[in-house]
Every structure is written in C-alpha cells, then in structure tokens.
Amino acid sequence: MAGLNLAKCRKIVRAAFAKGKEMGMEPLSVVVLDQGGNVLAFERQDGASAGRFQIADGKANAALMLGKPSSHAMERAERQPYATDALNGVYGGRFVPLTGGVLVKDKKGVIMGAVGVTGDTSENDALCAVAGIEAATFFAEA
Amino acid sequence: MAGLNLAKCRKIVRAAFAKGKEMGMEPLSVVVLDQGGNVLAFERQDGASAGRFQIADGKANAALMLGKPSSHAMERAERQPYATDALNGVYGGRFVPLTGGVLVKDKKGVIMGAVGVTGDTSENDALCAVAGIEAATFFAEA
C-alpha cells in the first residue's frame, strides 16, 4: 500500500479539521480507512458526541465497499430505501449512505482508501474530507 | 462522573412516573444511561408490555450517540428513512428515532447522560423524561 501511510493519514485528519475551523463548523470526527476498509486513523474533536466513530466509519466503508463516494449511496437510498437496509445488513452494520464518505485516489485513479467525516451537514462533512485528501496530495472523489 | 449517581437516577425515574400518573398516562418504562451510553437504572411499571426496555434504551442511546434528543432523529427519520436504517445498524440495534430520549445536562451544558421513556405517546413520554430530569435538578434537552 504505497502512499496512504500514517503520515498521510495525519495530514488528512488535520487538514479536514482545519477546513471545518475555517468555515466555523460543528466539532468534527474523521476516519481514514485503507483500501480494504480497515481502520488506519481516527480522531474525534472535543465537543463531538459519543457515537461519531460509527458514523464516520460507516460513511467511509460505504464508499469503499461500492467503489463510489457515499453521496452515490445516498442518492440511491432516496430512490430505493430498501437497498440501504440490505446493504447495511450485508456489511454487518458498517454502511451509512450519507454524503461525507469520500474516496482517496492516486493520480492514476486507483483507490487507495476512503475518508469519512461527520459532525456538520453532510455536504460540509464532504468538503472537509476533500480538503484533507487534497492536502495529502491525493485525489478526492466525493 | 460527578452528579448522575444512583440517588439521582432514582429521583429521575420516580418523578417521571409521578408525571405520568398525574396526567393519567399508560404504564411507563424509564431508563437512565450514563454519558457513554451504559445503563445506570431502569424500571418498568406494572402493566407495561414485555419489550419496553429495548425501546427506552434505544431512545436514550440515540440521543447520546448523536448528542441531540431523539426528537431530532425522529424529524430526520421522517425525511430520510434510510438514515434510521443505517444508524440502527451502526449502533448494533440500539437506536430508536422516536421522541422520548432526552439529554441530561449540567448547568454548563455538559451532557451527563440521557433518559429514555416509553409507554404513552412519544410527546407524553418526553414530558415525563423532562419532569424526571428537572426533579433531579439537572437540565433537560428534549
């Protein structure tokens, strides 16, 4: 797994938080998953509620499992709510079809992992994920 | 965990029941969770149905995990039913987006735990939770 190492993860998390601060957002929580959906790093800002890991993780995992940002899963959920039930079930609960789960790609478009952000509006969460990914010189698909 | 001790929990449960009796409500069940979502106290009134623990617990846990009363989760569930499915999944089934899961805060606004009430209408359930929390000299966010 060239590239998405711990130093890069830290850059992603810090830059996502910086974006949230710059825009005056609510306290955020940010997870970085590797391309297999396993957790690399997570941080929850002071003031964020207790259950934020699961939401961030579920957004990022939704992106990775389907190979598309979680915004796609959200669009589909609007049309086919039963798809959400089923996918949440098959992935053992690790599936949150809300915008904010963003793919991390290298310059050739290969998926390196995913970032999940929660705490503000779903659209703002995604902005922070993108800011983090780009600060680490990867390419974001939100 | 300063404050939300067993003596306070008993006050909350008793005052919630008293409110229900005063208003002629159906038999109630009341749970108190600590700030991390772990169970501190629960009582089910005579005549309440068998599965009330899980509903009270799921309302209170929904409030704690998201840092907002379960009435917020209910409003969102009306708009985005798939969000409920997903959150129920990520929290291992402990998520009930119905009014009646109320945050317990201290005077600085810090979350000390949550109270979940079930048995009557959701709005009445929340009234009882608030009455319990205030009787224990905490601040309720319903």
Next chain:
Amino acid sequence: MAGLNLAKCRKIVRAAFAKGKEMGMEPLSVVVLDQGGNVLAFERQDGASAGRFQIADGKANAALMLGKPSSHAMERAERQPYATDALNGVYGGRFVPLTGGVLVKDKKGVIMGAVGVTGDTSENDALCAVAGIEAATFFAEA
C-alpha cells in the same frame, strides 16, 4: 403475572444491595427479569464499572432460558466449554454462565422470573440475589 410487580422488584434490588453493604462487598449491579426474560428493573451502584448491565442480564437470562440457576450453567461450562459458546450464540449474546443468576419462584415452585447480580465474587453475588428474593417473600433457587 401475579407477584413479581415493580414494588417487589424494588424490594429485591434494595435488599440485595443491603446484603452487599452488610458484608462489605464491592459495588453491585442487580437486574430483575420477568419469566420471559424481559427486563423489569435494574440498578448499578456508584463505583460499579460501565459494563455491568450486560453481565447481570446475561446471568439472569441464562437461569431463565434453561430453567436452572446460572451456577448450573457454570458447572456445565467447566466440563463442556463449547456448550457455553453455543448457548451464548443461540441466545444472541445474553448468556453468562457464572454463578449469580438466581431463579425467583413462588411457593408452588413456579418460576416468576430471575435476578442477576454482579460486582463481587460470583458466590457473593448469588448470596445477594438470594437475600433480595427472600426479602420480597419469594423463594430463591441459586
């Protein structure tokens, strides 16, 4: 369900705590389940650790599901550890084969419910459950 009402549950919990205090035990947690395994009442004493509900509940449910105090399940677990794995699985995780899950019977020997206690040694936990059940004028099978 004549008999195991909320007033009786409170007597059980209070008398179990009194026994623990009298004998200088660690902080206790006590659950009372109805004959179907559904939660009637629970209290966690100040100083008890976060995850005590699940242990108390799992002991009492083990007693009810098999119709024998959890001490029997513990004896069997010593001989057949794989039985524990299987029973924990079939009961969805609500099965703890440790002494301290005690049956509540009426004078005819009919099972009215079960009490689960955790916090001190398993043997002491069971002593407190028995003390609670007898204080409520039921018969204990430990």
Next chain:
Amino acid sequence: MAGLNLAKCRKIVRAAFAKGKEMGMEPLSVVVLDQGGNVLAFERQDGASAGRFQIADGKANAALMLGKPSSHAMERAERQPYATDALNGVYGGRFVPLTGGVLVKDKKGVIMGAVGVTGDTSENDALCAVAGIEAATFFAEA
C-alpha cells in the same frame, strides 16, 4: 469529560509509539476510548496488519466494561475460558482478554477512559500504553 480531550489523546498515542520505537518493537496500533467505551482516537503504524483496530479496541473496551485492566480478564480467561466466550457475546464482540488494555485514571483514581495497544507481545503492548498515559500526565492501571 474533563481532561481526556483530543490533545491528550494525541499525546498518549505519540508517546506509546515512541516507547515502541525506543524498545525496537513491531509496528503498533493504539486506540483511546472515553469512559463509556466510545472511540476518541486511533492510529495504526505503517506495517501493522489490517485487523489491528478491532484488537486494540477490544482490549480497551474489556478494561472499561469491567473496570479493570485487560490483564485481569486474561488471567481469568486462563482459568475460565467460557467466561471469555460469554463476555465477548454480551459486549457484542468488543471484548479481547489480552494484556494491553490499560485504564486511564485521574489523580483521584476516577476512570477517565482506556488505552488499547496491539502489535508486539501483550506485555510490551501494555508498557507502551502505560508510557502514553503517563506522558499525558494521567495515571495508568495495567
């Protein structure tokens, strides 16, 4: 939750890694949980295997749920393997009875959270957790 904020979590994680490096250990993974068992921070060092989050999390959660470091759960597992099966079940799989889940206490002995470390021997994992906790000026119970 006074004290165990994100700045402290980062100190814990960095100092745990520093201890591992100093002693020439294998790549480590470190989680910090709040007192209710919810995730505050996690980092996995380069070269660590994919499933390290769950082990670190399960060790730290075992410590919090029982109010004792996971080394106690390990000792018990040696004597009563069925207790491990049952506790893993009641905690929904988040229970790993291996040394390396260490309690974070304040100077009054109040539990503030727990740290879980995995990657080297269990004893070395615990050494790193302790080093992290003490670097953040908390008290460790390993």
